Amino acid sequence: MFSRLWTVMRKVFIHIRRDPRTLAVMFIAPLMQLILLGYAATTDVRNVPLAVFDQDRTAASRDLVEAFVASGQFAVAQHVGSDRELATLIDGGRARAGLIIPPGYAADLLGRRGAQVVFVLDGSDPSIAGSSLSAARLIGQAKSVSIQTERRAAIAPPLEVRTRVWYNPDMASAVFMIPGLIGLVLQLQATLLTSSAIVRERERGTIEQLIITPISPFELILGKILPYALVALLITLEVLILGTFWFGVPIKGDVGLLLAISCLFLISTLSIGLLISTVANTQQEAFLLTFLTLLPSVFLSGFIYPVAAMPGALQFISGIIPLTYYLIVVRGIVIKGVDVAVLLPQIGALALFGAILIIAATARFRKRLD
Numbered sequence: 001m002f003s004r005l006w007t008v009m010r011k012v013f014i015h016i017r018r019d020p021r022t023l024a025v026m027f028i029a030p031l032m033q034l035i036l037l038g039y040a041a042t043t044d045v046r047n048v049p050l051a052v053f054d055q056d057r058t059a060a061s062r063d064l065v066e067a068f069v070a071s072g073q074f075a076v077a078q079h080v081g082s083d084r085e086l087a088t089l090i091d092g093g094r095a096r097a098g099l100i101i102p103p104g105y106a107a108d109l110l111g112r113r114g115a116q117v118v119f120v121l122d123g124s125d126p127s128i129a130g131s132s133l134s135a136a137r138l139i140g141q142a143k144s145v146s147i148q149t150e151r152r153a154a155i156a157p158p159l160e161v162r163t164r165v166w167y168n169p170d171m172a173s174a175v176f177m178i179p180g181l182i183g184l185v186l187q188l189q190a191t192l193l194t195s196s197a198i199v200r201e202r203e204r205g206t207i208e209q210l211i212i213t214p215i216s217p218f219e220l221i222l223g224k225i226l227p228y229a230l231v232a233l234l235i236t237l238e239v240l241i242l243g244t245f246w247f248g249v250p251i252k253g254d255v256g257l258l259l260a261i262s263c264l265f266l267i268s269t270l271s272i273g274l275l276i277s278t279v280a281n282t283q284q285e286a287f288l289l290t291f292l293t294l295l296p297s298v299f300l301s302g303f304i305y306p307v308a309a310m311p312g313a314l315q316f317i318s319g320i321i322p323l324t325y326y327l328i329v330v331r332g333i334v335i336k337g338v339d340v341a342v343l344l345p346q347i348g349a350l351a352l353f354g355a356i357l358i359i360a361a362t363a364r365f366r367k368r369l370d
Contacts, residue, residue: 049077051095060106073135123168194273252337264350268322271357278364
């Protein structure tokens with residue numbers, strides 16, 4: 001019995017040894033999971049981008065801004081000159097919070113009624129909003145106690161930080177997660193659909209038919225991408241309808257704009273799948289490589305964990321992942337209702353990624369047998 005069992009086991013080991021690339025992918029995936037989860041799986045947000053609208057411009061107002069920065073929770077992204085400019089920064093994701101200091105702030109601190117400042121939060125990401133909200137209140141309380149101590153008098157709190165949460169006042173996680181799932185589902189489905197396209201032709205022996213035709217590599221790549229792009233767009237509509245009517249997440253922006261930008265994102269994801277298809281030798285290997293590329297997208301794109309909480313190296317990697325930009329787009333349109341002007345940096349990045357990846361997939365494909 002043992003000899004027969006050993007014969008079968010030996011045969012399996014020989015098959016594994018003959019497919020070293022698949023074996024390497026199988027061992028690399030757990031390492032990537034451990035490293036990415038070890039560094040990215042944190043909700044301890046630091047250096048939240050803060051827009052400051054200081055209408056008082058006194059030593060007292062500058063001291064309050066310095067108290068927010070010194071906490072380590074916030075970093076001043078930009079000083080603005082109007083409420084509208086502050087709102088534009090938050091709409092575009094360049095600031096996650098805003099501090100509005102009214103005129104006469106320094107004088108009000110010395111008065112009996114005390115001073116009030118407004119702290120505005122982007123509630124579209126509850127993990128960032130929750131910690132920022134608590135930090136702002138604690139900073140206000142600490143500053144108020146410090147002023148009372150300096151005066152050595154038991155007076156009413158001289159400073160009140162009034163908080164406002166925009167876009168998602170209840171900070172419901174579904175409002176944040178459902179739009180993110182649109183991007184993740186799109187990437188997973190689009191990459192899986194195309195990652196086995198060339199491999200399947202090779203395994204079935206039909207690759208020779210493509211080789212003898214006058215079609216160019218670019219035409220072949222486009223011919224493979226476009227049908228899957230139409231299918232993926234239908235999937236997008238399906239997920240949007242389900243998210244709106246089943247989970248109760250309303251779409252505040254232009255659905256047509258969202259679908260148009262989704263096409264740019266789909267070019268990137270479908271090209272990734274085809275690039276994998278030109279590298280892999282078997283459909284199993286294509287599936288494993290797809291899973292390997294999906295890991296960084298899940299953990300480093302901001303889908304679950306805030307990018308601001310990650311180390312600098314992982315933030316850099318996040319910047320070269322197309323899903324990172326698409327999540328900003330889909331959450332901006334669905335949750336905030338922003339227009340195309342706010343999303344121009346993300347649209348440009350997705351267009352660039354799409355062009356690079358489709359050129360890479362075309363260059364990788366060789367119109368000949370290996």
